Amino acid sequence: MTRHAGALLLLVTVLASSAAAQPPSTGIVRGRVIAADTDAPVRKVRVALTPEGAPATEPIYTNADGEFEFMSVAPGRYTLAALKTGYVIARFGARSQFDRTTNIAVAAGVLVEGLELRLVKSAVITGRILEESGEPIEMALVSVGRIVRGDGRLRFRGLGAVANTDDLGEYRIGGLAPGSYALAISASGGGMAPRSLQTFYPGTSLITEARTLTLRPGEVASATDFTVRPLSDSQRVRITGYVTDANGAPVPARLQVITSGDGVVASSTSVVLQLPPTGEFTLQVEAGDQTLIAQGPSGVAVTRLGPVTADVSPLRLILTKGGRVSGRILFNGAPPPPRATVRVDAWNAELEDAQASRMINPPVGAMTVKPDGTFTIEDVVGRRELRVANAPRGWVVKAITHNGRNLLNVPIDFKSGEAVSGVEVLLTDKLSELSGTVADRQQRPRTDCSVIVFAENRTFLPGRARWVRPDHTGRFVVEGLPAGEYLAIAVADVDDVEWATVAYLDRLRSSASHVTIADAEKKAIALEWNGTP
Template identity: 40%
Template sequence: MRAATIVLVSAFVLVVHAQQPPRDAPHPTTGSGSIRGRVVAADTGDALRKARIMASAEGARVDPVFSDADGRFQFVNLPAGRYVLSAAKAGFATTKYGARRTLEQPIAIDVADRAAVDGVDIRMPRGGVITGRVVDDLGDPMMLVNVTAGRLVRTGGRARVVTAGSSMTDDLGEYRISGLTAGSYIVSTPGMAMVLGAGVSSASAPVFYPGGASLTQAQPVAVHAGDEVPSIDFTLTPQRMPRLSVTVTDANAAPVSGLVFITQLARTSFGPIDTMQSFGIEGGGPTTIPQRPGDWIFIAQGTQGSAIVPLVVGSDDASLNLVLSKGGRLSGDVVFEGANAAPAGQVVLESVIADLPADFRAAAVVGDMKRDRTFEMTTLAGPREFRLRTAPPGWVLKSLTVQGRSLLDGPVEFKGGENLTGVQAVLTNRRSPLSGTVIDRDKAPVRVYSLLVFPEDRTLLRNPSRWIRWVRPDQNGRFLVDDLLPGDYLAIALDDVDEAEWLNADYLERMRLRATRVTLGTGEPQTITLEIASTP
């Protein structure tokens, strides 16, 4: 049997990436603008002292400030820009200005040169708390078990849990998750491995409250502002873990050399939304690891190629052969529309495995633009989606094409050996800003609302992050969507938006008949006035 070394990897994200020059940390910036306001309790209006307030804007680094005894704060010497403020204080939920819930978009504050913006009140709700206890099958407390509370979010029809808070159990098996905004939470624990001697002999399976083994069996826990929800308890039952023999070979069935990184994704009825672990194997194996039963996707990356293999693991021991192939290759040029020279800043294109959450970058492949404006991606395997990871400020990806075929409108399948040359990535700063105001039925201005903008063409909804926008107005009630590409859109102003559903076609379909059609030309700013609609 060939010897192999297994290396545990603590990082959640594995990225195949050409070496990049180090990015400089942003330097503090100064200007002549200012923001002044107060931090108050949302329920009583009482001033909150010693709250920590952060201000962020593109291209600006601003040091945090603290509220005084009257809850007042101020930021001075700010450069012009659109700022998002957030406040944090023990006993309260971290709050962004204008956002009523954790995932709601905030209200941005426009600051012009030499302008003073006053009256910015951040209303902080009291934080909700979830407490409970984790014990084993004999009732003994389990220490150092991680318990998480998350919100269920759908994007493009795929669901995932976004973690809102977590806590480790203490020596009594007790945990406390604090600082939660009002809402419904999925509470779960990933379980814990039982280590005996040199190997793992058993483990407790993940549990979703009140005791289910999968997300479909989870019962949401309702949390109200300032309330504590006790007795959200878990019992973890150790069970024998099947042993999985993993072998990594090349296309000629020869064991590979070097370190191979492997990521495991759990597949559920919601899609691949969870990971058990990432690890590395030095040498081709076979190597035996404990493996929780379930429906899995294994993603392997090494210097000799990559592999993506689905596997269903039952209660019996199993084997897995990961055959690395060089995968596909894609190369081409970057074109800056309307620019004679490349703007200052780095351009990085990214390819990710289709049907994974947008922020999950396991087995991502990236291509950095070189000095001659060319780029290259290698080891492309499986269904791939392409997007822009990094670009100079103000520039967006307009198109990515090869021989007239768009690579942005759906997954591109790579089975190995493909060589796509002549790919053209067009970046543009000729965006089509959409701005305006909102009124009610009596023609009175509305200052607090949400705006949804989405494409009229239903087929484009398959790429929600590229075509759908949810924005909030500024402090004066004006909205601005400044990163849209030319095209036909539908716009609707609502008093509220479901933050868990807004990136889904079925949710937007309910808005279609009441929305206003807007056609945006290349680089042609447009200003409109919308009448607010009630949330369906």
């Protein structure tokens, strides 16, 4: 062996030994996908391992034994999901399509294995949408969802499963998990059918008469047909009234009438009328929730009527000078970063239907922040809550201050002509973190539960309530909570509709643990699992 060759061999040996001595910087995730009904492995399933809060990543496919393996996984928290045609999307740890998932915690040099995803065969709903004459309706929108109760009224909440009818009036919606569903349709003219009140399965315009359709795994619910009937007189109500200024004098105004569609967004309507100098109006509208917004030189008036089931007369709308909110938004004390499109909203529950309407831009109280960070919202009336939308990823609202008071998650009652200036909306990327473990009385980690963290002060609810699941090691993480006093509890099941309401959380208070979180603090706690329902 020459001297040069020996030196080269020695160098290679040293480099190899050095590389072997370096601890691994990534982890490995392994598991398998099986059929829920037979426990048989499922091949060619798309499996995605996605960093928490990040866009979906490129999936891999299971082998003939249903196995998958992700190599060189950077440390962090991930969601795991499996998708195959003919099956419901399987999300690791989620016990239903409405449940939170169980995250996978990956550490450097650690092998996470034994993960299992169970695929359930998906159900299908098919049918036809017909006019009363029996003629098919083309391009009717069919939506699958649930009917839930909130604020004392029933609303349709879509699940994102929709389909349009073809020229035969036929539709097909697949990929549905087993369960009970409501169906709603919206037919919208175009020479095919006059626009009608939304129709719920099995063919009623009243949400109170809607029935659910229960599906089993793999079931095809065919012949789920609807008949769209023209609105009858009993489905219309007359609203008569007038618009005045604050002194009671009649004034001309622009009146917008918004019909909510009972939560069926495609069925919400918006009609704008220019009223005469007398301010009088007569409306023939669909029975149900109505929002009336009047605007004129004297100001603005907002009234929500609902559910309207009988004629209303006389209805007086009093224009008052709307309030004004102005201020600036700061990112760690600095103006917004370039290309940020942050919006500040003066949110009002009564205007949710107006925001859903795409007909015109009503005074819903929203303003995109200017490049220098300033904003001004005009025509603010009634009870409002300042909120931030479109915050850049990784940034949360730390506080909304005015005259030394924090208005985050606190509603404000605006008086006529009131001006609230000097508001500072503070965003931060230095997030607080409440983490912890859930263990039973034998100190065994629990992953088959949920953790709810909520503000002790009811005024801050539902804005300061969080629902998470522990990861596969039994550890949970809640990021971005504003500083304050909180209660935390581990529970077996969570009502995915009511969980953030004051009434629901009040039932958990006596069993919850108290925790104080400071600004940007990272705190760890231990929760004991006792099977709390």
